[in-house]
Amino acid sequence: MRVRNPKRRLTVYAAVAMTGALALSGCGANEDEGSNNDKSEVEVFSWWTGPGEADGLKAMQADFEKKNPGTKFTNAAIAGGSGTQAKAVLASRLQNNKPPDSFQGHAGAELLDYIKAGQIEPLDDFFKQNNLNSVYPKQLLDQITYKGHIYSVPVNIHRSNVLWYNPEILEDAGVDGPPTSIAEFITALKAVDAETGKVPLSLGAQWTADHLLENVLLGSLGTDAYNALWEPGADWGGAAVTKALNEFAEIMKYTTMEAASTDWQGAAKAVVDDKAAFNIMGDWAYGYFVGAAPNGLGKKLDTDFKYAPAPGTEGTYMWLSDSFTLPKGAPHRGGALAWLKEVSSKEGQDLFNPKKGSIPARTDADKSLYKGYLQYAFERWNSPDIKLAGSFWHGVTANNKWHTDIDTAVGLFLQNKDVGKLQEALVNAAENSGQ
Numbered sequence: 001m002r003v004r005n006p007k008r009r010l011t012v013y014a015a016v017a018m019t020g021a022l023a024l025s026g027c028g029a030n031e032d033e034g035s036n037n038d039k040s041e042v043e044v045f046s047w048w049t050g051p052g053e054a055d056g057l058k059a060m061q062a063d064f065e066k067k068n069p070g071t072k073f074t075n076a077a078i079a080g081g082s083g084t085q086a087k088a089v090l091a092s093r094l095q096n097n098k099p100p101d102s103f104q105g106h107a108g109a110e111l112l113d114y115i116k117a118g119q120i121e122p123l124d125d126f127f128k129q130n131n132l133n134s135v136y137p138k139q140l141l142d143q144i145t146y147k148g149h150i151y152s153v154p155v156n157i158h159r160s161n162v163l164w165y166n167p168e169i170l171e172d173a174g175v176d177g178p179p180t181s182i183a184e185f186i187t188a189l190k191a192v193d194a195e196t197g198k199v200p201l202s203l204g205a206q207w208t209a210d211h212l213l214e215n216v217l218l219g220s221l222g223t224d225a226y227n228a229l230w231e232p233g234a235d236w237g238g239a240a241v242t243k244a245l246n247e248f249a250e251i252m253k254y255t256t257m258e259a260a261s262t263d264w265q266g267a268a269k270a271v272v273d274d275k276a277a278f279n280i281m282g283d284w285a286y287g288y289f290v291g292a293a294p295n296g297l298g299k300k301l302d303t304d305f306k307y308a309p310a311p312g313t314e315g316t317y318m319w320l321s322d323s324f325t326l327p328k329g330a331p332h333r334g335g336a337l338a339w340l341k342e343v344s345s346k347e348g349q350d351l352f353n354p355k356k357g358s359i360p361a362r363t364d365a366d367k368s369l370y371k372g373y374l375q376y377a378f379e380r381w382n383s384p385d386i387k388l389a390g391s392f393w394h395g396v397t398a399n400n401k402w403h404t405d406i407d408t409a410v411g412l413f414l415q416n417k418d419v420g421k422l423q424e425a426l427v428n429a430a431e432n433s434g435q
């Protein structure tokens with residue numbers, strides 16, 4: 001579905017159908033009503049255990065505890081980048097009617113799964129009571145709205161299409177600045193390989209190859225064709241996708257997978273440790289790079305590492321948004337609503353995001369807090385000429401089934417390196433997504 005953002009005249013392809021007005025009255029969570037308003041505790045479920053992300057969560061937790069002294073905060077985070085482990089645990093808890101009080105879910109198609117399964121409550125009244133309808137950008141509200149009801153509270157905007165690179169290794173390889181197209185990228189990878197003995201492109205756990213795939217698809221196909229892939233009846237079998245997948249296969253020849261156990265962090269760290277020239281990762285890597293040691297790496301932008309849009313994606317923000325939900329049957333519903341209030345607040349977002357490596361989802365945040373890469377991200381996200389693409393791996397354009405089927409296809413490709421089979425599997429994944 002094509003959704004227009006009248007304010008910024010942007011176009012975004014939304015996976016979540018919006019079929020009515022955003023704010024309906026008398027619906028969903030109300031802070032004063034409800035069957036269970038137990039505020040004695042709150043169990044918050046996420047996958048933020050690493051440096052940067054865990055620090056951001058801690059900062060928001062401290063603010064929450066200050067404002068809610070009677071509520072015991074339990075951090076139920078489960079390690080595993082992009083929620084690889086957490087989502088499985090969450091699914092089984094939801095199935096067994098043992099939900100946490102609030103869980104992290106990506107705005108977009110991923111959220112829609114929980115909505116359709118009847119696992120989360122609408123938050124229309126909560127949005128009204130806290131005057132939130134006007135503080136979030138419209139295209140983001142569209143992604144958390146289903147049949148006229150709002151279902152989650154976004155805390156940030158992340159950018160998926162970032163190329164992190166080691167300037168010294170590029171210089172040693174005779175590469176004059178970051179590549180701006182897929183063809184230039186392949187040339188640069190070859191040069192690093194031939195000239196430096198360093199890893200051209202670092203990868204970590206398997207999902208980081210999925211993340212790379214979304215970036216290569218965007219860089220090769222262009223924004224409109226990438227966005228169209230997530231529309232019903234999209235052409236996954238065509239020549240443009242074949243070309244993109246051949247490029248993906250070529251790029252994969254220049255990667256070294258760090259131990260899967262080091263997840264995305266090991267791969268990102270290889271760049272700032274002078275072991276790898278490039279890493280394509282979301283901007284949570286920035287929180288990790290610049291975060292103070294011993295948790296963060298304490299590195300300096302421009303000296304230890306630099307950034308650029310992933311090759312071929314200049315002018316486009318491949319975005320995703322972490323949001324928090326109110327599960328049906330949350331044991332401490334009052335605690336959950338207090339947490340959502342923290343997540344939605346300007347203070348909470350401005351405490352969380354500078355550490356997390358993301359920018360606030362609210363439009364009224366304090367711009368001066370966002371420095372270095374984050375200043376760039378802030379400006380690009382708010383620029384009137386930026387185009388938007390939704391990250392499939394991080395829940396915007398693909399539901400959980402589609403996401404898992406693509407991951408399976410990529411996993412097989414890592415074994416057999418067969419582009420034809422990969423494309424066939426991607427065609428089937430799209431056809432069977434049920435989206």
Ligand code: GAL
Nearest residue numbers: 053080081082083284322394
């Ligand atoms: C994304 C998530 C980010 C960050 C990243 C790495 O899916 O939205 O907040 O946690 O995974 O784990």
